[in-house]
């Protein structure tokens with residue numbers, strides 16, 4: 001028997017997060033969007049409340065102070081997070097990358113725990129001007145010199161790179177082996193000589209936090225700055241991104257789309273033209289129906305893949321399918337919502353135009369739609385479709 005019911009605990013968790021997002025976080029959206037800065041005092045207050053309610057760093061294991069959620073619960077929570085902006089999610093609920101669980105010895109006290117407690121901000125630097133989709137072709141290198149590693153190279157588009165207290169940097173330690181044992185992750189502190197934030201890179205959306213180009217010029221870091229094992233960096237990233245991709249792209253897309261659908265269905269009932277509510281026009285109904293159908297489909301995909309992760313499986317193909325379906329669905333739903341609102345949808349008086357811009361990047365980062373389609377195609381051609 002397949003049981004789709006949620007436990008009372010999960011239901012309560014979702015309701016708590018939903019209410020918190022609606023009453024505490026969404027009210028900060030307009031000012032954040034207008035000034036590209038989250039109002040500092042309000043942020044302090046809301047972040048403290050999120051911590052008090054146990055809503056901070058929920059993606060991390062309980063034994064290190066995180067929420068210890070199953071993947072299904074994590075996705076349900078992220079669905080609610082998706083109903084506000086990315087900048088606010090990062091700051092209010094935390095941005096602890098799961099690969100930090102590879103911290104060992106003093107790294108635990110220095111990086112892992114303070115990040116989970118929200119005292120340190122971490123950025124993840126993989127992409128380079130010359131290496132995007134083909135991440136294994138990076139040229140940032142780390143050369144061993146006595147008790148140090150010497151980093152050289154440039155990373156770009158790094159979210160929070162401008163303000164991060166430390167950065168997880170992916171570098172080449174063996175140019176022959178590359179993804180097969182030649183890539184290592186390093187923990188690099190802000191202010192380390194030779195590490196500079198060269199510039200911020202303004203984006204189409206995601207106002208409220210920065211993306212930066214980072215330069216490492218003979219940057220010397222101690223040998224204990226290696227995260228995980230030397231040569232194991234690519235594997236570590238690939239293992240950790242699975243749940244991130246599912247929750248941050250898949251589940252959040254369901255959340256943002258559900259919010260857009262809720263706005264359009266209400267408006268369709270209220271707005272009158274030609275003597276009747278616009279929701280009575282079949283062409284408007286189609287915009288709503290198609291959105292509801294697509295959100296349902298993606299939500300089921302997210303839940304199915306999350307369930308497999310909870311069973312200890314690694315549903316790589318399914319997560320790639322979710323990544324494509326969710327990001328593209330989200331764009332279509334928000335676009336339809338703008339259409340239902342007519343001119344109002346295009347104004348900055350509603351969050352829809354922000355959602356439209358913010359949604360666009362989900363087809364690009366964390367592997368573009370083309371890359372994930374390529375992976376799905378390769379696997380399907382080789383193995384057939386295994387659902």
Ligand SMILES: Cc1cc2nc3c(=O)[nH]c(=O)nc-3n(C[C@H](O)[C@H](O)[C@H](O)COP(=O)(O)OP(=O)(O)OC[C@H]3O[C@@H](n4cnc5c(N)ncnc54)[C@H](O)[C@@H]3O)c2cc1C
Pocket residue numbers: 124125126127131132133134156157158159160203206211361364365366367368369370371374
């Ligand atoms: C807002 C934002 C935040 C980001 N945050 C981070 C971050 O925090 N850390 C980080 O490391 N990176 C980050 N990135 C980088 C992001 O992951 C890359 O932009 C993404 O991986 C794509 O790489 P690229 O931009 O170099 O595009 P390219 O790889 O150059 O791709 C260009 C086009 O070619 C297509 N293409 C490439 N290869 C193939 C192929 N084999 N088959 C078919 N089509 C192909 C792509 O699909 C795309 O359409 C961020 C990017 C943005 C925009």
